[in-house]
Amino acid sequence: MNILIKSATILDSKSEFHNTTQDLLVENGVITQIASNIKNPKNYREIAFENLHISQGWFDSSVCFGEPGFEERDTIKNGLKTAAASGFTAVAMNANSNPVIDSNSDITFVNSKGAHHPVTLLPIGALTECSKGEHLAELFDMNTAGAVAFYDYKKPINNPNLLKIALQYASNFGGLVCSFPQENNIAGHGVMNEHITSTTLGLKGIPALAEELQVARDLFLLEYAGGKLHIPTISTAKSVALIREAKKKKLDVTCSVAIHNLYFTDAVLTDFNTHFKVLPPLRIQSDVDVLIEAVKDGTIDMVTSDHNPMDIEHKKIEFDHAAFGTIGLESAFAALQTIFTTKKTIDVLTRGKSRFGLEQTPINIGNKLNITLFNPDLRYTFSAKHILSKSKNAIFENTSLKGSVYGIISNNQMALNN
Amino acid sequence: MSELSVNHLLGIKYLNKQDIQLIFETADHFKEVINRPIKKVPSLRDITIANLFFENSTRTKLSFELAEKRLSADVLNFSSSQSSVKKGETLIDTVNNILSMKVDMVVMRHPNPGAGVFLSKHVKASIINAGDGAHEHPTQALLDSYSIREKLGDVSGKKVVIVGDILHSRVALSNIFALRLQGAQVMVCGPKTLLPKYIDKLGVKVETNLLKALNWCDVANMLRVQNERMDISYFPSTREYTQQFGVNKELLDSLNKEIIIMHPGPINRGVEITSDVADSKQSIILDQVQNGVAIRMAVIYLLASKIKQ
Numbered sequence: 251m252n253i254l255i256k257s258a259t260i261l262d263s264k265s266e267f268h269n270t271t272q273d274l275l276v277e278n279g280v281i282t283q284i285a286s287n288i289k290n291p292k293n294y295r296e297i298a299f300e301n302l303h304i305s306q307g308w309f310d311s312s313v314c315f316g317e318p319g320f321e322e323r324d325t326i327k328n329g330l331k332t333a334a335a336s337g338f339t340a341v342a343m344n345a346n347s348n349p350v351i352d353s354n355s356d357i358t359f360v361n362s363k364g365a366h367h368p369v370t371l372l373p374i375g376a377l378t379e380c381s382k383g384e385h386l387a388e389l390f391d392m393n394t395a396g397a398v399a400f401y402d403y404k405k406p407i408n409n410p411n412l413l414k415i416a417l418q419y420a421s422n423f424g425g426l427v428c429s430f431p432q433e434n435n436i437a438g439h440g441v442m443n444e445h446i447t448s449t450t451l452g453l454k455g456i457p458a459l460a461e462e463l464q465v466a467r468d469l470f471l472l473e474y475a476g477g478k479l480h481i482p483t484i485s486t487a488k489s490v491a492l493i494r495e496a497k498k499k500k501l502d503v504t505c506s507v508a509i510h511n512l513y514f515t516d517a518v519l520t521d522f523n524t525h526f527k528v529l530p531p532l533r534i535q536s537d538v539d540v541l542i543e544a545v546k547d548g549t550i551d552m553v554t555s556d557h558n559p560m561d562i563e564h565k566k567i568e569f570d571h572a573a574f575g576t577i578g579l580e581s582a583f584a585a586l587q588t589i590f591t592t593k594k595t596i597d598v599l600t601r602g603k604s605r606f607g608l609e610q611t612p613i614n615i616g617n618k619l620n621i622t623l624f625n626p627d628l629r630y631t632f633s634a635k636h637i638l639s640k641s642k643n644a645i646f647e648n649t650s651l652k653g654s655v656y657g658i659i660s661n662n663q664m665a666l667n668n
Numbered sequence: 669m670s671e672l673s674v675n676h677l678l679g680i681k682y683l684n685k686q687d688i689q690l691i692f693e694t695a696d697h698f699k700e701v702i703n704r705p706i707k708k709v710p711s712l713r714d715i716t717i718a719n720l721f722f723e724n725s726t727r728t729k730l731s732f733e734l735a736e737k738r739l740s741a742d743v744l745n746f747s748s749s750q751s752s753v754k755k756g757e758t759l760i761d762t763v764n765n766i767l768s769m770k771v772d773m774v775v776m777r778h779p780n781p782g783a784g785v786f787l788s789k790h791v792k793a794s795i796i797n798a799g800d801g802a803h804e805h806p807t808q809a810l811l812d813s814y815s816i817r818e819k820l821g822d823v824s825g826k827k828v829v830i831v832g833d834i835l836h837s838r839v840a841l842s843n844i845f846a847l848r849l850q851g852a853q854v855m856v857c858g859p860k861t862l863l864p865k866y867i868d869k870l871g872v873k874v875e876t877n878l879l880k881a882l883n884w885c886d887v888a889n890m891l892r893v894q895n896e897r898m899d900i901s902y903f904p905s906t907r908e909y910t911q912q913f914g915v916n917k918e919l920l921d922s923l924n925k926e927i928i929i930m931h932p933g934p935i936n937r938g939v940e941i942t943s944d945v946a947d948s949k950q951s952i953i954l955d956q957v958q959n960g961v962a963i964r965m966a967v968i969y970l971l972a973s974k975i976k977q
Contacts, residue, residue: 570781
């Protein structure tokens with residue numbers, strides 16, 4: 251791939267051209283020149299967009315694409331297309347398929363589906379067989395096939411001894427163990443955050459305590475067992491405090507937060523709209539405020555769209571029966587920009603790569619080109635026409651957002667919108 | 669003002685004070701009607717109402733059906749103890765199937781909170797919520813307030829304690845909204861395990877000592893312990909519950925004033941109240957039942973008049 255990118259503002263703190271507007275000459279996928287006005291040497295394709303900004307390619311540590319087994323929700327092919335159009339050059343895909351991705355051959359299948367695409371698809375294997383929480387899956391074998399982490403998607407590890415053993419066992423090969431932060435006995439049959447809104451609606455609440463107990467337990471286990479722990483999608487202020495303490499103790503723990511948990515509170519649920527039914531649930535403003543600060547100060551390592559397409563049959567039903575989850579890739583960048591500055595947004599979208607086995611790719615001469623192209627200033631109302639996923643369960647629908655994506659250039663391929 | 673601010677009755681929290689006033693005034697008229705020798709008016713001869721009960725009910729269903737018949741509406745009854753989801757048909761499909769038979773109004777009881785709200789967004793009919801999970805039971809709260817008004821002259825300024833299983837109770841929630849809207853003071857009383865953790869944020873007092881609660885109140889609304897809604901045990905035994913939260917005649921007589929006893933039914937005699945309390949002159953339990961028909965006639969009539977516009 252030989253291209254000339256014209257007049258791009260580079261936002262990459264690892265680049266010596268950070269915060270400057272430059273042309274970039276790319277030959278065979280490698281950046282060969284960065285300068286203010288490069289002449290097109292061999293009639294290369296020129297890439298120019300209004301108010302073009304570029305950064306290192308974005309990463310999302312938690313997406314679901316339905317396949318195999320839930321193709322009515324989405325497919326890997328369409329999921330990757332959605333990721334590319336939304337600015338992501340790498341996504342880690344959860345194992346919540348049918349069958350659950352819990353073996354070497356399953357990982358190989360996912361890899362084959364994601365091969366030769368501008369978006370790097372990183373498979374996450376299940377931690378336990380069929381994600382049933384009973385027996386460890388063949389973690390080493392999956393690791394060999396390319397699994398970047400092990401996670402029973404949204405399923406708490408109820409047995410603490412199982413998590414202890416998983417941490418110890420995976421540490422043999424540096425495997426990353428993920429534990430969903432929810433104590434199920436406390437959570438009960440809750441469908442939203444336990445607070446004044448759940449009380450008003452008569453819906454069963456999931457107390458913040460359910461999450462915090464599990465986080466505290468998991469951190470104790472990590473301290474005892476060693477290993478690498480990732481706690482996906484925390485949602486409460488106390489969880490932040492617990493993880494901050496653990497990091498002070500130098501425990502090898504990372505965590506993420508879903509973008510919608512940074513944006514919405516449970517107050518949006520007043521009319522039982524199932525698009526807002528997510529897990530962990532939307533919490534209260536004081537939690538949101540602490541989560542945002544924790545993203546800024548790095549206590550929360552990464553943000554995720556927690557992209558989970560869900561077909562209408564699982565959403566257009568009574569709130570109690572509706573499935574948890576929302577799509578989020580399409581709105582991720584523009585939603586973050588309503589919370590953070592553009593600089594901070596880019597920072598959080600490019601964090602966490604090394605935790606999931608990805609290299610950083612600074613925009614410097616001699617490096618392979620791995621970038622997201624975007625316009626940070628465009629304001630619009632996110633609506634059905636912006637949804638690329640097969641399922642339309644978008645929590646950000648009808649929300650006013652800021653920033654649009656032109657596409658990505660990665661893996662020596664381009665995926666540009668229009 | 670002579671019409672409701674809403675097109676559905678989904679919950680008390682969607683009403684304003686004037687709505688409640690209008691419903692009560694209309695109910696006054698219908699209460700007079702149902703005490704006539706001919707207890708029927710021809711008001712809704714052109715209206716068809718479907719009573720969809722996705723959860724067991726005896727008295728609410730009978731009360732609604734009677735109210736509809738007294739208004740001369742055509743009535744269609746559908747009962748299913750199993751939720752529609754378990755049978756494989758969605759709620760919207762079930763209701764749309766019934767509506768395609770040209771039904772104007774749906775009275776629905778459903779085990780899931782928000783089922784009425786959900787339906788109102790997706791089907792073309794006026795919806796009356798006859799109880800949706802632990803969310804709301806608006807006609808019960810209206811008839812409760814109406815009964816207090818009848819007995820004490822006004823709801824405003826009165827002290828009402830709701831005793832028992834607040835956690836699983838749509839009656840409690842609707843009553844809290846209705847009573848507060850009318851200016852009453854509200855207290856909830858029960859074992860802490862059956863009080864929602866954030867119930868005080870709704871502007872109610874919280875008390876776990878029944879004697880203190882009864883000494884405070886003008887009216888005690890005794891709720892039934894809803895064992896069928898409990899997935900775990902919230903107290904060790906019914907015996908212990910009764911020891912702490914059951915009202916008996918001795919307790920009632922020990923108070924420094926004569927309070928009114930209410931109960932939405934069905935009563936577990938000997939559990940939340942003893943028989944002599946239920947049948948005492950302080951009890952207005954059977955007045956509540958009679959007022960239920962008048963209130964439901966009023967609600968149906970007022971919503972039907974909006975359909976006709």
